Amino acid sequence: DTGVSQNPRHKITKRGQNVTFRCDPISEHNRLYWYRQTLGQGPEFLTYFQNEAQLEKSRLLSDRFSAERPKGSFSTLEIQRTEQGDSAMYLCASSLFDSYNEQFFGPGTRLTVL
Amino acid sequence: AQKVTQAQTEISVVEKEDVTLDCVYETRDTTYYLFWYKQPPSGELVFLIRRNSFDEQNEISGRYSWNFQKSTSSFNFTITASQVVDSAVYFCALSESYSGGSNYKLTFGKGTLLTVNP
Numbered sequence: 001d002t003g004v005s006q007n008p009r010h011k012i013t014k015r016g017q018n019v020t021f022r023c024d025p026i027s028e029h030n031r032l033y034w035y036r037q038t039l040g041q042g043p044e045f046l047t048y049f050q051n052e053a054q055l056e057k058s059r060l061l062s063d064r065f066s067a068e069r070p071k072g073s074f075s076t077l078e079i080q081r082t083e084q085g086d087s088a089m090y091l092c093a094s095s096l097f098d099s100y101n102e103q104f105f106g107p108g109t110r111l112t113v114l
Numbered sequence: 115a116q117k118v119t120q121a122q123t124e125i126s127v128v129e130k131e132d133v134t135l136d137c138v139y140e141t142r143d144t145t146y147y148l149f150w151y152k153q154p155p156s157g158e159l160v161f162l163i164r165r166n167s168f169d170e171q172n173e174i175s176g177r178y179s180w181n182f183q184k185s186t187s188s189f190n191f192t193i194t195a196s197q198v199v200d201s202a203v204y205f206c207a208l209s210e211s212y213s214g215g216s217n218y219k220l221t222f223g224k225g226t227l228l229t230v231n232p
Contacts, residue, residue: 033219042118042205042222043159056219089157103220105151105159 002026004106006092012112013082020078021109025094032075033103034067035091036060043091049075050097082113116141118208120223127196128231135191135226137206143167148182148189149207149220159205165189196230203227 005024013019025032030051035043046065047057051072061067064082069075079086089110093103117140127133139148150162163173165182173180177194193200207220 031218035220040224042207042224043220045219045221048218091159093159102161102164104161107156107158 004092004094004104006090006106006109008109009107010110010112012114014114015084016081018078018080019082019111020076021090021092021111023075023077023092023094023106025074025092026104028096029094029104030072030097031095032069033093033095034075034077035093037089037091037108038087046077079111082111084113087111087113116143116146116208116210116221118206118221118223120206120226122226123224124227124229126229126231129198130195131230132192132194133196133228133230135193135204135206135228137189137191137223139187139189139206139208141187141208141210143210145210147209149209150180150189150191151205151207151222152202153205153225154202162191162204193228196228198230198232201228201230 004026007022011019033048034046036046037043044060045058046061047067049069052069064080067077089108091108092106095103119138122136125133146167148165152160152162163180170182170184179192181190203225205222205225207222209220
């Protein structure tokens, strides 16, 4: 499978716990994006990387959220001290650095905070 | 700030009917890209089309066609002879260029749930 993969696909956690999600982009893609999608809404941009550099973070990304992309390959998104409002689908996408920016999305990680 | 509006929350049609999904966008940029994505019940977003702001030609791909009109800031999507497999949520999205000269983040509309009944 050469598409974008995300793990885990589902995560149930209790409020206050920390969670970490992983995204493996398409191998030759140097851009990687994180989005969050809540029920009935479109995906909302969280952050993006070009290679290993995190170039922008949305205001949606509070201090409890941190993302990394060591060595410009896979990326992790960590949420500390989870809250019920963090319950959502977390989507990862990747693209090549070009002017067309066709982003390929992974299947997402569905987070439920109890 | 950029914004995408999909006024139709849900549409229900009978198989073989034609259906048009509306998309209106707002941007201050002169260079931008518009996209349509499909999200079937499985949840994975599937890319359908990309259009840049300098190309207003309409496009047809099989049963799908897109009508881009800068004058009304609209990028509408039509499915001809709809099929049950077309049932999904469809998202319109906008990407602006930034100072580096390349587009990056997508701003999505809220999506339109299309149900095609047999």
